[in-house]
Amino acid sequence: MNVRKIVVCVKAVPDPKRASEIRIDPRTKTLTRADVPLVINQLDRHAMEAALKLAGEVGAEVTAISMGPPPAAAVLKECLAMGAGRAVLLSDRSFAGADAYATAYTLAKGIEVDGMPDLVVCGMSSSDGSTEWVAPELSVFLDCPVVTGVIGLEATGNAGLKVSARLDNGYRVVKVNGGPVVLAVTRELNTPRNISFSGIIKARKKEVAIWNLERLGIAAAAVGQDGSPTIISGMRVAESTRKVQMIEGTREAKAEELVRLLAAAGVL
Amino acid sequence: MAREIGPVWVFVEQCGGNVLPVSYELVGKGRELADELGTSLEAVLLGDSVTGLAGELFRGGVDRLYVGDDVLLKYYQPEMYVPMIVDLARERKPEIFLVGSTACGKELAPLVAARLKTGISAHCIDLALDGNRLLEQIIPAYGGLISIVCPEMRPQMATIAKGVFALPGPAGRHGTGELVELAVPQAEPMKTELLEVVYEEAAGLTLDSAATIVAGGAGAKDAAGWRMVEVLADELGAALGATRPPVDEGWIELDRMIGQSGKMVTPDFYIGVGLSGELQHMVGIVGAKLMVAINNDPKAPVFDQVDYGLVDDCQEFLPVLIAKIRQFKQGKTAA
Incomplete structure (x- = not known):
């Protein structure tokens, strides 16, 4: 298989270091508003790296695509600075509230409108949703195979791609005979490159294309909350059955008390 | 208006001819849900030389077991497994479909869900039926617990990790389930080809059994x-x-x-x-x-x-x- 065109799906997520500022309000049972900045989902940097590395080897073009609100464009700028040739943001009010199914559908339509690639690379999961569903569901909408849990990727010329993927107690090696194929990658696969100064300069000259519902030519009922089979039906605060006893005193005293606890429990 | 409720389904994952513990745990939970809904519990098992596992699954509470037993099904391969399950689901119209959150389960479940145009929640820590007899799928998020439901589409699908539910208790049942053999599609050239499966020993003390x-x-x-x-x-x-x-x-x-x-x-x-x-x-x-x-x-x-x-x-x-x-x-x- 010839890999000429690679699409990387990325997601702008609330900065994981500050994500805990978004909480369920115990009184209203709704999410507290917090002004947490959006950053690129960590695993998507590994997806970008996989795409850029392969593209360098086989001479392919890399397009980064994301679905999100307008500020998500900054994350796509970062992908351009990493080395993506083009970037597309799928953004429309009607996309809001999408579950994994509606997200995968919208991304698939964006990818189709852009022209079918030979390879789609996604991060295995996102730090805010953590479903791991988008890549497999995307493969269904694109009517192509998927390999999730990717830890190794090798282009074997005309013979295709050789992909290693994590299992619970080992790994499997899969040969992809022809594209397109969707790969969901793990952090084990690679170390993402740093953004270079020249990358930032190049990215400055590039535009992030913004496509809305109309541009994708799909029905509003198929996207966002309306297009999502699942809904959140309730939120509550979890209650613990444990009552904490604090270990206090000097650092030494606290350590000694903990050693006593460990000994009493038979750990030591 | 009352409508007929389809069976509760569990995907039974096997490795090397042994049923994974998480699948037994889901059989236990699936039995409870089926009883509460007044419907039957059905399970799907794909593998090589696995028909002999039926007895254990019936004792765990499975009413009807669909078995695909063929050397082609020895290992999970999505292009073999997914169409078989999707076709059967279209025929049987399950109300609920539970899958273990394993590496295979997490790939297979969303593939099946998207083909059936239904929703799926990930890594639930509890399942219950709500007032409308919808499957309430509980996941932790934002410092609390959120419930997810799939009101319109069927089956209601969820993945669950090992250890969330207990193993089914020693049976009050007598292994009187029904075994249905599934026709295995002929091997066709697949877009992806499984070259090998490598098992690795975990390094260090394992979490599962640690005191x-x-x-x-x-x-x-x-x-x-x-x-x-x-x-x-x-x-x-x-x-x-x-x-x-x-x-x-x-x-x-x-x-x-x-x-x-x-x-x-x-x-x-x-x-x-x-x-x-x-x-x-x-x-x-x-x-x-x-x-x-x-x-x-x-x-x-x-x-x-x-x-x-x-x-x-x-x-x-x-x-x-x-x-x-x-x-x-x-x-x-x-x-």
Whole structure:
């Protein structure tokens, strides 16, 4: 298989270091508003790296695509600075509230409108949703195979791609005979490159294309909350059955008390 | 208007001809849900020479077992497994479909869901029927628990990790299930070809059976800080676990992550070091007998969820603790 065109799906997520500022309000049972900045989902940097590395080897073009609100464009700028040739943001009010199914559908339509690639690379999961569903569901909408849990990727010329993927107690090696194929990658696969100064300069000259519902030519009922089979039906605060006893005193005293606890429990 | 309720379905995953524990756990939960809904429990098992596993599954509560038994089905291959399950689901119209959160399950389940145009929730920590007899799928998020439902589409699908539900109790049933053999499609050229499956021994003490677990979080701060968490685990003969940040930082492998999208564990003694107590982690350890947390922030939510709390900076405190432990062990040897 010839890999000429690679699409990387990325997601702008609330900065994981500050994500805990978004909480369920115990009184209203709704999410507290917090002004947490959006950053690129960590695993998507590994997806970008996989795409850029392969593209360098086989001479392919890399397009980064994301679905999100307008500020998500900054994350796509970062992908351009990493080395993506083009970037597309799928953004429309009607996309809001999408579950994994509606997200995968919208991304698939964006990818189709852009022209079918030979390879789609996604991060295995996102730090805010953590479903791991988008890549497999995307493969269904694109009517192509998927390999999730990717830890190794090798282009074997005309013979295709050789992909290693994590299992619970080992790994499997899969040969992809022809594209397109969707790969969901793990952090084990690679170390993402740093953004270079020249990358930032190049990215400055590039535009992030913004496509809305109309541009994708799909029905509003198929996207966002309306297009999502699942809904959140309730939120509550979890209650613990444990009552904490604090270990206090000097650092030494606290350590000694903990050693006593460990000994009493038979750990030591 | 009352409509006929389809069966509850469980995907039974096997490895090397053995049913995975999580699949038995889901059979147990599936039985409960089927009884509550007044419907039957059906299971789907694909593998090579696996028909003999039927008896155990019937004893666990399965009313009808669909078996695809063929050498082509020995290993999970999505292009073989998914169409078989999708075709059968279109015929049987299950109300609910439960799948284990294993590497295979997590790939297979969304593939089936998307083809059936239905929804699926990930790594649930509980399942229940709500007032409308919808499957309420509980997941931890935003410091609390959220319920997800799939009101219109069927089946209602969810993945669940090992250890969330108990194994089915010793049977009050007598193995009178019905076995249905599935026709296995002829091998066609596939777009993906499984070249090999390699099994690896886990390095270090495994979390699953550990009596003591030390779990570290972002509070370890850096690789050197993480090293101290490792030393603490070593000194205590404990298995080492983690929250998500140390995994993302690359300090530890993903299979050491405890929680909703990692492992569910039940040690006798748990020490959480430099972790804030996010529910995504805590749901994986809530079954521990005794829990201790060390964190520098006295307001960290972890202190509402453990038996003993200790406020201190990990990097400062761990060397002192480790020294005291060594001192104690030396004293014991000398005595």
